[in-house]
Amino acid sequence: MDPTRVFVKNVKRVVFKVGTAVVTRSDGRLAVGRVGAIFEQLEALNSQGYEIILVTSGAVGAGRQRLKYRKLLNSSFADLQKPQVEIDGKACAAVGQNGLMALYDSLFSQLDITSSQLLVTDNDFKSTDFRTQLSQTVNSLLALRSIPIFNENDAISTRRAPYEDSTGIFWDNDSLAALLALELKADLLVLLSDVEGLYSGPPTDPNSKLIHTYIKQKHLGAITFGDKSRVGRGGMTAKVKAAVSAADSGTPVVIARIHPDLCFHFLGSGFVAGNIGKVLEGQRIGTLFHKDAHAWVTFNEFTAREMADAARDCSMRLQSVSSEERNKILLNIADALEEKQDLIKVENEADVAAANDAGYEESLISRLVLSPAKASISHFFKFNAKISALAKSVRTLAEMEEPIGRVVTKTELADGLILEKTTCPLGVLLIIFESRPDALVQIASLAIRSGNGLLLKGGKEARRTNEILHKVITGVIPETVGEKLIGLVTSKEEIPDLLKLDDVIDLVIPRGSNRLVSEIKSSTKIPVLGHSDGICHVYVDTSANMEMAKRIIMDSKLDYPAACNAMETLLVHQDFSSSEGLQDLVVELSHGGVTLHGGPRASARLKIPEVQTFHHEYNTRACTIEIVDDVKAAVDHIRKHGRHVYNFAVPFFAGHTECIIAEDKKTAEYFLQHIDSAAVFHNASTRFCDGMRFGLGAEVGISTSKIHARGPVGVEGLLTTKWVLRGNGHIVKGDEGVIYTHKKIVSSPS
Secondary structure (H helix, E strand, C coil): CCHHHHCCCCCCEEEEEECHHHHECCCCCECHHHHHHHHHHHHHHHHCCCEEEEEECCHHHHHHHHHHHHHHHCCCHHHHHCCCCCCCHHHHHHHHHHHHHHHHHHHHHHCCCCEEEEEECHHHHHCHHHHHHHHHHHHHHHHCCCEEEEEECCCCCCCCCCCCCCCCCCCCHHHHHHHHHHHCCCCEEEEEECCCCCECCCCCCCCCCECCEECHHHHCCCCCCCCCCCCCCCHHHHHHHHHHHHHHCCCCEEEEECCCCCCEEEECCEEEEHHHHHHHHCCCCCEEECCCHHHCCCCCCCCHHHHHHHHHHHHHHHHHCCHHHHHHHHHHHHHHHHHCHHHHHHHHHHHHHHHHHCCCCHHHHHHHCCCCCCCCCCCCCCHHHHHHHHHHHHHHHHHCCCCCCCEEEEEEEECCEEEEEEEEECCEEEEEECCCCHHHHHHHHHHHHHCCEEEEECCHHHHHHHHHHHHHHHCCCCCCCCHHHEEECCCHHHHHHHHCCCCCCCEEEEECCHHHHHHHHCCCCCCECCECCCCEEEEECCCCCHHHHHHHHHHHHHCCCCCCCCEEEEEEEHHHHHCHHHHHHHHHHHHCCCEEEECHHHHHHHCCCECCCCCCCCCCCEEEEEEECCHHHHHHHHHHHCCEEEECCEEEECCCEEEEECCCHHHHHHHHHHCCCCEEEECCCHHHCCCCCCCCCCCCEEECCCCCCCEEECCHHHEEEEEEEECCCCCCHHHCCCCEEEEECCCCCC
């Protein structure tokens, strides 16, 4: 069960509580920009039909700041020399409440929202009539789309003083929010804080871990709380107490940090800024409290850091074994895949059946099937051939030259002082991939060959297949290395924690959609090797051989339509299009079951539907056709529509594979030199852009980035280098007496 999705179903009425630390700055003044950002989010939710109730703190803090300033202005120099008496808290509350609501009303008015103020005291809730009237009033306000704003009326409260008395039906605004959630039958309570959520210890302690789901049986008494809030009454201790109380009474609670940025997040039919929108979408933000939480989480599960640390430890052991021993692990994996192929087939069939029942798109299901590309989705007669092909690719890796410790350059710096640049593993890799379970085998094999630890997160639609493949592979890793060398991440909710481990994980490779890649890039400090979707183009020049063009285009589109290296856009020279050649191509594609879409020129000439955008990856039997003036126009089109993609304001390079079909060599060379994609071909199918076909043995993906690795990424893309210097007592000492030679040494063949 996914706990992040459970509590957001059918949510309509939400209580939000903002604490003093949220609404005030460090100097005690009201944080107008932050409050404004929160209110913009609440306005967006209100306009989408959510019923919003706001509980706010901050009146005492705001009032104290104003009264201190006023007292300072009215004090003589002699007064300032006397010991300063703390200003009465109730007076602070009276002054601060007035200013706080004036600000709130002004901000909400700017957003065309009517707000309403309700001040309550602990004694009020002792009256049954008050509780009944409170519910009726709030229901009326919500029906009018007004946002009720609650605060404890500290100015006339019978408590001894604000912040000192913690007795009664409620004792602070956190407990007031929990009480109101129960009284007003809220579907969700969100306690906004100035920290990400509840940690296992003080948030400033680097060893503290964010707790995503609070489980009373596990966490009660096991958490070390930090200092009380810099302002306000209780900080996280008070929030947890209130959250547990509300959750036990049946109202789910989330403690989350409010991010004041205005980077809008899509939610339903509108846009909502920051974490508030993500909470209501069901993303794992902050800490969730729920009465059924104990049934969702396994108590002895590994944390993200524990998995990453274990993978790093095992990778160090893997690097210490001989090349022959690493090769033997790969050969044993190949044998195990063939031995367990019947079991793998059963799990893969179950995944495919579930995907069909769930109504997944054909392109996703075709990537899910562990059978050759041309095999029918409903037939598995070629399954064994696929497993054999995977086993063969693993054996090919085992037979490759040892990649670790290879001397790249060797230089004599001075007499007897030799410098070598050698290859070494990156460390720990995090690979996030969608749909294709065969990628797990390739990636795991490449990690072992390159000496890296590995954390894998596959798509949920391939869960059974991924789990059995992981079990088969780790089952043959010797104890001297450790099966935790390759960790399988089973829930996407673990990804945010992993992306924070820039001190343990060395490289993230997301394989999937542009949205996946951009979200990963914007969520981590770890280097990301961008494997995005592929808008692969084929350009047919006027000098093209017609029969060759047909073969290449049909293969590029139909050999495996779901692949990222399949043709998505066909560009045709205008002279070629005016002949019978274009019509012949259209007929061929149509006979192949390809649905055709056109750019403005092609749609008008061929009478086919016009596309809304050229940047669309079909992943199925469909493609876009457009007519261009010449090769220069084709290059310009590809640069414009196959390069930069903007998702969530994060640009990244997305040029994948492009092909020109031409007999004129000068034209072909112009295309090859001016196209700036990861791969560019002349008179060859785009489907050749593949690690196995390039002779890399396997690939972790096809990188469309320009840094570190580009195109199909094999073993070399998972290595880095280090400098090894060998001397004989050499010292610098201001370079006195050192005669530098900087002579390149050519290594003798082994």
